[in-house]
Amino acid sequence: MRVAVDVERCEGHGRCYMTAPELFEADDIGNGRERGDGTVPPDLERKARVAVANCPERAITCEEAN
Numbered sequence: 001m002r003v004a005v006d007v008e009r010c011e012g013h014g015r016c017y018m019t020a021p022e023l024f025e026a027d028d029i030g031n032g033r034e035r036g037d038g039t040v041p042p043d044l045e046r047k048a049r050v051a052v053a054n055c056p057e058r059a060i061t062c063e064e065a066n
Contacts, residue, residue, distance in 0.1 A: 004038050011059075017032050020047040
């Protein structure tokens with residue numbers, strides 16, 4: 001699984017990095033961004049889905065690995 005934050009849609013509510021700080025972080029103006037390349041370890045997949053569901057702008061996408 002991989003997550004990605006659409007920087008054009010993110011408005012900096014911070015729910016992603018508050019919910020899953022292992023997967024997301026704040027940029028220099030407080031908007032969310034994925035850590036590293038966005039790869040989600042299997043033990044953090046639930047947290048990734050919760051972060052996606054809690055983004056008010058729907059700025060986070062979650063792609064299942066093939």
